[in-house]
Amino acid sequence: MKVISTERSQVLASRIAGALGTGIVDVKFSQFPDGELYLAAATPDDEMVIVGSVTDNNALVQLLLLIDACEGSKNHLVLPYMAYARQDKKFKDGEPISARAIARLFKHNLADCTTVNIHEPDVLKYFGVPTRNISVGKEVGAYIKTLGLDNPLILSPDDGALSFAQGVASAGGWDCDYLDKTRISGTEVKMAPKEISSKSRPVVIVDDIISTGGTIATAAGMLYEQGATDVYAACVHGVLIGGAYSHLKVSGIREIFCSDTIERGCSRISAAPCIAAALKH
Incomplete structure (x- = not known):
C-alpha cells in the first residue's frame, strides 16, 4: 500500500503515510493554457490510498483525474473535506442536491471512501462505494x-x-x-x-x-x-x-x-x- 494525493493535500497525505508506515507516490501537476488540468503520477502500487480534499472545482477535477490515473489498483479514497456538502437538501424548487451530485462522482475505480466530519452524515448514502465518516x-x-x-x-x-x-x-x-x-x-x-x-x-x-x-x-x-x-x-x-x-x-x-x-x-x-x-x- 502507498499513498498518493492531490496538490492541496500533500501535507496531510504525508502524515497519513507516516502513520501507516508506507511511502508516497510522486505526482506532477500542471495546467494547460486553456485552463484544463493535467497530472502525471509515478507507477502506483497494487493498493493505493488516494487523499484529496475538495475545496473548489479545480480540486474536484484534479481528484477525479488522480483516481483515474490509479486504474488497476485497489483504491481507498480519503476525502477529508468535501465542498458542496452543505447543500444536502432542496431548499427551493429547481435546486440540485449538490452534495448528492458530488458524492455520486465517486463510484468508479474505488474500493471504499473515508470522510472526515462531513457536514451531514446522511450524504454518505449517495456515494457509489462503501463510505464511512470519522470524527476528529x-x-x-x-x-x-x-x-x-x-x-x-x-x-x-x-x-x-x-x-x-x-x-x-x-x-x-x-x-x-x-x-x-x-x-x-x-x-x-x-x-x-x-x-x-x-x-x-x-x-x-x-x-x-x-x-x-x-x-x-x-x-x-x-x-x-x-x-x-x-x-x-x-x-x-x-x-x-x-x-x-x-x-x-x-x-x-x-x-x-x-x-x-x-x-x-x-x-x-x-x-x-x-x-x-x-x-x-
Missing part, C-alpha cells in the same frame, strides 16, 4: 487541553452542532452547551449559551466548518459582554473565506485553530492518525 472531535479536545484553560465552556454555534461539541468536551470532561439565538427585533439578535453561563470563564466555540466566521464573531462580542474571560474558535475544516481569520481576530477571538483537512497556517490538529487508524480496520 477528540483530537480538537486534546489540543484545547494544551492551552491550559481553567474550566472552559465548550459551545457549539447551534443545537445542530451540539453532538460534535459534546465529543470535543468529552476529551477534558468539560461543560458543554450551544448558543441559543433570541430575536430582539427585526434587526437585532441576542446569542447566549442555552443553559450554562459563560461568566468568568473561557469559552471555546467549536464547529465542523468555519467559513465566513460571521456568526462566531458576533457571538464572541456578546459572550464578552456576558462576562466571558476569553473566547477561542475551533473547527475541523478551516474554509476561512473572505478575510474570515482577520475578522475573527478583530472580534476578540484569542486564537483560531483547525485541522489539516484543509491546509492552513492555523492548522494545529492533524486528522492523519484517525484516518490511518480507520484505514487499518
